[in-house]
Amino acid sequence: MIAIRDAVEKDDSALMDLQKKCPMGSSLILQLDSSPSYFNRSKHQTENHIIVAVEEGNIIGSASCAIMEKRVNERNLRTAYNYGLMVDPNHRRKGIATLLTERREEIATEHNIDMIFCQITQDNIPSTRIQEKRGFIHVKDTTSYVLMVYKPQKPSTNAVIRPAENPDLSSIVDLINDTYSEYNLYKPHKIDEFKELLEKRAHYDLSNIQVYEKDGEVKACLGYWDYNKVMQMTVLQLARKDQLMNIALAFLGIFTKLPRIPKPGQRLTQYFLQDIGFTKPEYLTELVKHVNNIALENGIRFLSTLGVEDPISEVLSKFMNTTSTEHIYIKPLKELDLTGFGQKKLFLSME
Numbered sequence: 001m002i003a004i005r006d007a008v009e010k011d012d013s014a015l016m017d018l019q020k021k022c023p024m025g026s027s028l029i030l031q032l033d034s035s036p037s038y039f040n041r042s043k044h045q046t047e048n049h050i051i052v053a054v055e056e057g058n059i060i061g062s063a064s065c066a067i068m069e070k071r072v073n074e075r076n077l078r079t080a081y082n083y084g085l086m087v088d089p090n091h092r093r094k095g096i097a098t099l100l101t102e103r104r105e106e107i108a109t110e111h112n113i114d115m116i117f118c119q120i121t122q123d124n125i126p127s128t129r130i131q132e133k134r135g136f137i138h139v140k141d142t143t144s145y146v147l148m149v150y151k152p153q154k155p156s157t158n159a160v161i162r163p164a165e166n167p168d169l170s171s172i173v174d175l176i177n178d179t180y181s182e183y184n185l186y187k188p189h190k191i192d193e194f195k196e197l198l199e200k201r202a203h204y205d206l207s208n209i210q211v212y213e214k215d216g217e218v219k220a221c222l223g224y225w226d227y228n229k230v231m232q233m234t235v236l237q238l239a240r241k242d243q244l245m246n247i248a249l250a251f252l253g254i255f256t257k258l259p260r261i262p263k264p265g266q267r268l269t270q271y272f273l274q275d276i277g278f279t280k281p282e283y284l285t286e287l288v289k290h291v292n293n294i295a296l297e298n299g300i301r302f303l304s305t306l307g308v309e310d311p312i313s314e315v316l317s318k319f320m321n322t323t324s325t326e327h328i329y330i331k332p333l334k335e336l337d338l339t340g341f342g343q344k345k346l347f348l349s350m351e
Contacts, residue, residue, distance in 0.1 A: 002096060004103045007050040007062065012038050014059040015052070022086040025123070029237040030268060040230050041084075042066065044201035049107050050084070053096045061087040063100040067111055071187045073337065073344075077114040079185075080104070085127060097130055105134070108333060115332050117185070119307065119348060122325040136329040139342035142307030144324050145316040146270070149301050153289035153319075156282075161290045164209040164221065169195060171218040172209060175277025179312075186347035203229040209275055210290055212283045220283035223275035224291045224303070225350065233268040262301070270302040271295055272350050281311045288315065307348035 007015065015038040024030045034041060042048040045066045053061035064084035069076050082104055087096045108116050118136070120127045132138075155161070164172060173189045180186040198205050204225045212220035262268050271291065278284040288303070295303060307326050308316065328346060332338065 001055070002060070002094065002099060003054045004051055004099055005054060007052045009039070011052060011059060015050075015062055018059055018062060018086060018088060021088055021090075023236055025121070028235065030233045031236050033232040033234070034230065035232065040202040044197055044204075047111075049104070051100060051103050051107075053087070053100055055091065060091040061096040061100055063097075063104055065104045065107060065116075067108075067113065069187050070185045072115065072184050073339070073341065076187065077336070078112060080108040080111070080113045080116045082116060082118040085130075097126075098133075101130055101134055105331075105333075114334050114336060115330055115338075117328065117330045119326045119328055122327060128327065131329045131331075134331065136331045138327055139330050140328045140346060142309070142326045142328060142346060142348060143313060144307055144326055145305045145313065146322050146324075147288070147292070147303040147316060148320040148322075149292055149295045149303060150320070152296060153292045155286055155289055157286050159219075159283075159286065160213040161210060161286065162213065163207045164211050166206065168211055168218055168221075169206075172211065172221045172275070172277060175218065175221050175279070176275060177277075178279075179277045180347050183345045183347040184341055201225070210287055210294075212278070212287050214283075219280070220278035220287055221275060222273060222278075222284065222287040222291060224271040224273055224294065226300075227272045227304075227350075228267075228269050228300070233270075235262045235264050235266055235268055237264060268302065269300045270304045271300055273303055273305045274349055276312060281315050284312070284315050285318065288319065292319070306350065307346060309345045 016034055019032050019034060019038065022032075024032055039050070042050065042064060045068070047067040048064065049067070050062065050064045052059045062084065063082070063086075066081045066083070068079060068081065070079045072079075085097060085100060105116065116136075118131065119142075120131065169191055173191050173194050177188040181188075204223070208225065209221055209223040211218045273288075273291070276284065278287075291303060295301075305316065307328075326348070328342070330338070330341070
C-alpha cells in the first residue's frame with residue numbers, strides 16, 4: 001500500500017537518492033544532486049510543504065509546494081506554487097504522481113489558497129498531462145534564457161559597479177518593485193521582508209547582489225545565486241544536435257574563443273540571475289557583463305534565468321545564449337476574476 005505523508009529531516013538521504021534516479025530533461029538529460037541537503041532548495045520559503053510517497057518503508061515519490069502571497073490583477077491572493085514532482089522509475093504507472101498531486105491540492109485547500117500555479121518545461125509531456133487532467137489551465141508560455149560564459153566582457157562605462165551593502169537595501173527594493181510593478185505573480189517587497197529573505201536563502205546574501213552606481217545613486221541591481229551549492233547538475237546525455245554543435249565549436253575554437261556545452265559525465269555549472277532592478281536597460285547590460293566576469297573567474301559556465309520578458313529579455317538576448325520554453329499553468333480554487341491574466345507579464349523566480 002502506498003502512503004502519502006510529510007517529509008521530515010531524516011528523509012534527506014532517501015530524497016537525494018530518489019532525485020538521482022529521476023533525471024531531468026529530454027534533449028539535454030541532467031542528473032540532479034542536492035547534496036548536502038535536499039531541503040536547502042526551499043529553506044528560504046516562508047511556508048513550504050515537501051511530501052513523499054512511501055511503499056513498504058521506502059520513499060518512491062515526492063512533490064513540493066510553497067505557499068505565498070502574490071499580486072494577481074491588482075489583488076493580493078494566497079497562492080501555492082507546485083514544483084519538484086518526481087517518481088522512482090521502478091514504481092511508475094502506479095498512480096503515484098496523481099496521489100502526490102491530489103495531496104498538494106488538499107494542502108492548498110487546507111491553507112485557504114486562492115490559486116495554484118506551476119511551470120513545466122516544454123518537453124515534459126507527462127507533467128503536462130497530469131496537470132491538465134487535474135483541471136489546470138495553460139495560460140501562457142514564457143522564455144527562459146541561459147547565457148554562455150566563455151570570455152571576459154568589457155565594461156562600456158566608468159560607473160561604479162560593486163557588491164551591495166546594507167545602506168543600499170532601500171534603493172534595491174525600490175528598483176526591483178518598480179521593475180516588476182506591472183507583472184502578475186509579483187508582490188512588492190518590503191525592506192524588512194526582503195532582508196529576511198536574504199538571510200534565509202541558502203548560499204545567497206546581500207554580497208551576491210551587484211549594484212550599478214552613478215552620480216552617487218544606485219541605478220540598477222542584479223543578484224547571482226550560486227545554484228551549484230544547492231543542486232549539482234551532471235550531464236547524462238546530449239541530443240544529437242548538441243553533440244554536433246560541440247564538434248563544430250571545438251573546431252572553431254581553434255581560431256577564436258567559443259563556449260562549450262558540457263559532455264556526458266561533466267558538471268553543468270551555473271549562476272541563477274535574480275533580484276533584477278534597473279532604471280535603464282543599458283545599466284542592466286553592464287551588470288550582466290560584470291556578473292559574467294565573476295562567473296568566469298569562478299569556473300561557472302552559464303548564467304540562467306526563469307521566464308523573462310522585455311525589456312529584460314532584450315538585454316539578455318545581446319549575449320550568446322540558448323533559450324527554452326516554460327508552460328505556465330494555473331488552477332483557481334475559488335471564484336476569481338482572472339481576466340487577462342496570461343496577457344500580462346508574469347514574474348517567475350526560483351521560489
